[in-house]
Each structure stands twice: as structure tokens, then as C-alpha cells.
């Protein structure tokens with residue numbers, strides 16, 4: 001497979017929004033964030049090409065400590081470099097998703113300068129998560145609140161367990177989303193629904209989530225415990241519908257959609273041509289041509 005050389009550095013070279021040209025120092029804010037320890041972000045890369053990223057801080061309902069924000073950035077870098085990867089599932093540990101920023105860290109960093117730096121750091125990381133050349137799914141069990149709700153919007157898809165809730169609680173905190181969640185929410189559900197969800201701090205359950213297009217599916221509850229699949233198993237089988245096939249082809253699928261989503265039409269068309277060139281005449285293409293396959 002040829003590599004994709006495109007005129008769209010924003011998507012494929014550095015997915016970040018802020019850098020030193022914006023007066024932003026990633027290293028300076030990392031040092032501040034590391035002063036707030038606790039929890040971890042765990043990455044499991046599987047032979048299937050589907051990775052599982054777990055937000056792990058159960059004593060605080062998987063709230064993000066500063067150290068976890070830094071950890072997430074490192075795990076996203078590992079996923080960017082995963083040649084054999086095709087998909088990623090983002091979940092919370094212990095059957096709940098994520099309750100946003102750790103309020104203890106928020107209280108200690110309550111001046112506006114630090115708040116904005118933290119928000120730039122998280123915008124960079126979550127933008128890179130959304131721009132991964134992998135198909136991503138947020139598996140929402142329990143609560144996704146505040147920054148946790150924003151994290152769900154940094155995935156391509158959201159699957160909700162019955163009883164789970166996505167809630168942008170920001171208004172109740174005297175805030176608005178700052179991790180890019182508002183911009184992504186508008187793209188997902190339209191500006192009128194976004195205004196309702198943010199203005200009313202609405203509790204979105206799985207039914208409402210599907211109705212407004214925030215959720216892409218609801219996980220089944222099987223009362224027969226012996227037969228029941230876990231939420232993660234269900235999410236893996238849902239995602240595998242879209243990740244069957246060789247990694248370079250799946251990555252190319254994600255990249256053409258991403259460029260269509262983020263670039264102007266002319267730039268998206270040029271980028272699509274480059275990505276097409278990277279799979280044209282590649283092993284999967286030659287094999288398909290040789291097998292005279294019919295698409296019945």
C-alpha cells in the first residue's frame with residue numbers, strides 16, 4: 001500500500017488544533033495536570049484490530065484526573081501509530097462511562113488561564129481521537145456527564161446501554177463545554193437540538209439519544225444471565241460489521257469520510273484522490289479483481 005501524501009496536513013500530519021503558534025505549550029500544561037494524580041487510561045490492542053480504551057477511575061465514577069488527561073494523550077499517540085488497527089471502543093470501567101473532570105482538580109485550577117489551557121489540551125487530544133484513522137465507538141453504560149458527555153462526541157459512533165444517560169451538565173456548573181463538545185454536538189444533532197441539550201442540561205437516555213441521532217444503537221439486555229453478552233461484547237460485534245477487511249482499506253474508509261466531514265469540497269476531493277491512490281492496485285484490490293467477485 002502506498003502512503004497517503006496529501007495537501008491536508010491538518011488531518012493526517014498533526015491532528016491538533018493548538019500549537020506554539022497559538023502561544024500554547026503542551027509541555028507546560030502537562031506538568032500542571034500531572035500534579036493531580038489518580039486513575040488511569042488503559043489501552044488494550046487486540047489481534048482483531050479493535051482496541052479497547054478504558055477510562056479507569058471507579059472511586060470517582062471515572063472522573064478525569066489531570067494525570068488521566070495526560071495518559072489519554074499518550075494512548076491516542078499509540079493508536080495513531082497502530083499500523084494494524086481498524087477500530088477502537090472507548091468505555092468506562094465498572095459499568096459507568098465518565099463523570100467529567102475530577103472536581104477536585106477543577107477547584108484547584110479554577111482561574112481562567114489554567115482552565116483555558118486545560119481545555120486547549122483536551123481539545124487537542126479529543127480532536128486527535130476523532131481524527132484517528134480508526135472507526136471509533138463510545139460504549140456508554142451508566143453516566144456520561146460534563147466532560148464525559150463531551151468525550152462521547154469525540155467518537156464516530158455512540159452505543160448506549162438501557163438505563164445509561166448522556167448529560168451536558170455544564171450549565172448547572174455555570175459553564176459551557178470546553179473540550180470541543182459543543183462544536184461536535186452541533187455537527188451530530190444540529191444546532192436546535194444542541195441548544196436544547198445544553199440550555200436544558202437535558203438527561204439524554206438511550207431512547208432520546210437514538211431519536212435525535214446522538215446514539216447509533218441501544219445495547220440489548222438479556223435476562224438470561226448465562227446467555228447474556230456484556231456491553232463490550234455487543235459493542236465489538238456491532239463495530240466488527242464495519243471493520244471486516246484489511247486494515248489499510250478500513251483506514252482509507254475512515255480517512256475519506258473524515259476529509260469529507262472536515263474539509264472544503266475542493267480539498268476533500270483532492271484528499272479523496274490521494275487516499276484512493278493509496279489503495280488502488282494494493283493487495284486487497286488486486287485480490288478482488290483476480291477473484292471476479294459478484295456483489296450479490
Ligand SMILES: CC[C@H](C(=O)O)C(=O)SCCNC(=O)CCNC(=O)[C@H](O)C(C)(C)COP(=O)(O)OP(=O)(O)OC[C@H]1O[C@@H](n2cnc3c(N)ncnc32)[C@H](O)[C@@H]1OP(=O)(O)O
Pocket residue numbers: 059060061063099100101102103104106143145146147148150169170173175177178179
Ligand atoms: C462541566 C465542565 C467540566 C468539564 O467539561 O471539564 C466537568 O466535567 S465538571 C464535572 C461534571 N460532572 C459532575 O458534576 C458529576 C458530579 N457527580 C455526580 O453527579 C454523581 O456523583 C454521579 C451521578 C456521577 C454518581 O452519583 P452516585 O450517587 O451514583 O455516586 P456518588 O455521588 O456517591 O459518587 C461516588 C463518588 O464519586 C465521586 N465523584 C463523582 N463524580 C465526580 C467528579 N466529577 N469529580 C470528582 N469526584 C466525583 C463522588 O464525589 C463520590 O465520592 P465519595 O468520596 O464517595 O464522596
